[in-house]
Amino acid sequence: MPQKPYRILIAKPGLDGHDRGAKIIAKALRDGGFEVIYTGLRQTPEMIVEAALQEDVQAVGLSILSGAHMTLVLRIMGLLGKQGLEDVLIFIGGIIPEEDVPALLELGVRGVFGPGTPTDEVVAFIRKELATQEGV
C-alpha cells in the first residue's frame, strides 16, 4: 500500500499581511506530495493550535515577518504542549535574525528558514525529519 501523505499546517501568526512566502512554501509542499492545510493571514496562536489539533497534522510551518517571532513561538509552543501536541514538528520561515535562531531551536523549533532558502531544501528537510520521527 502506498504511503499516506503527511499533513502539514501552514500558518501566519501575527499582524503582518505579507503571505507570499507562506504561499510559495505551501505550493512547494503540495508539489512534494504533502497535504497542506493553509489557514490564511492574521492567525492568533490559539487559532493555529486549534487548527493543528483538529486537522491532526504532523508538522506546522509558521511564516513570521513581523519581528514578534520570539513571543509568538513561545506562546504557540506552550499551547501545543498543553494540548498534548508536543510531537508536532515546528518549522519557521520569514525574517528571523541569525542571533535568535539558537533560542528558537531551544524552544523546540526544528528548522528555521530565511529568505532565499531553496524550496526543495525545505521540502527535503521536512520529509527527512518526519520519516525519522515515524521510524522511532
Added chain:
Amino acid sequence: MSDLLAAALKGQRRAIARLISILENDEPGAREVMACLYPRTGQARVIGITGSPGSGKSTLVFQMAREYRRRDTTVGIVAVDPSSPFSGGALLGDRIRMQALSGDPGIFLRSMASRGSLGGLAQATSKVIKALDACGYQRILVETVGAGQTEVDVARMAHTTVVIQVPGLGDDIQALKAGILEIADVLAVNKADLAGAEQTLATLRAMLGLHSGFGSAPAWQPSLVKTIATSGEGIAELVDAVERHMAYLQESGQMQVRERARITRELEEILCAELFQRALAHIGEERYRQAIERLVTREVDPYEAVEELLRAFGL
C-alpha cells in the same frame, strides 16, 4: 485504542481528530474504531454543499455553521479539496474562509484531500461523517471540491443537498442539463448582489416549474434561496430551507427510504472492494500478471481473461 474511543465519545477534540486520521488512512485499528462508532451513528443530519470552484462554498458553509450555532446546534464540517493527480499532494484552503469559527467547542472542522476520487468527495468522507456523527455533532456540513456537472456523489451521502449557483454562468439550456442541478434539494443563488442575479433566479425558477407532465408531480419542490455569503444575507433563509427539507424527509417517510438506499450502496461498495482484494490475493500476483500479459499481446479478450481468473477462484 479504547481510551482514545472513550475520549472521543466524550467530545475530546484531540481524540476525535486522531480517530478521523485512523479511519481516513485505514490505519491499524480502523476496523475496531468503526465497530465502536457505527452503532452510535444515524443521529446527525448530513447536509451536502456543492457548486463550481469560486461559487462561494466555503464562505457559505462558514455562514451556515454560524447560523446553526446561533440556533444552539453543534456542527461538524468536512471540507474536501482536490489532490494533485501528479504529486498526490493537496492544498486545502477551506479553513481560510472559516477562521472566525475557531475557539467554538460546538464546531469541529476537518479538511480532506480527495486522494484520487472523482465524484467530488474523498473515498473516506463517509467514514469521517460517521466519526463526527457518533461523537455527537448534530449537523454535519460536507463541502465538496469545486464541482462541474457530474460530481454528484454528495447527494448519495447527504440527507439534504444544497447546490450553489452564481450569476453569469451560461443560459437556460445549462439549467436543463442532467447532473448537478438534479440533485439539489435546495438551490442557493450566491453572490446575489452581482449583475445578472435576477436572470439566474428567473432561469432556475422556470427550470423548477418545468414539470414534464407525466406521472405525479414530485413531492418536494427544491427551494430557491438568494444569498450573499460574504455579508450573511439570506443565510437564515437558507438554513430554514434546509431544515424544511429535513422535516419533509421525516414526515414523508423519505428519510428511512434514503437511509436504506445509502446503506445498501455502501454495503455494495465495501463488498466489491473487499471481494476484489481477496480475489486478487487468491489468484496470486503471478497469474494476474500473466493475464495482463495475454491481454497486451491480444491473446485473449478482457472478458475471457476475467472468466479465466474467476474459474481459478472457483466461481
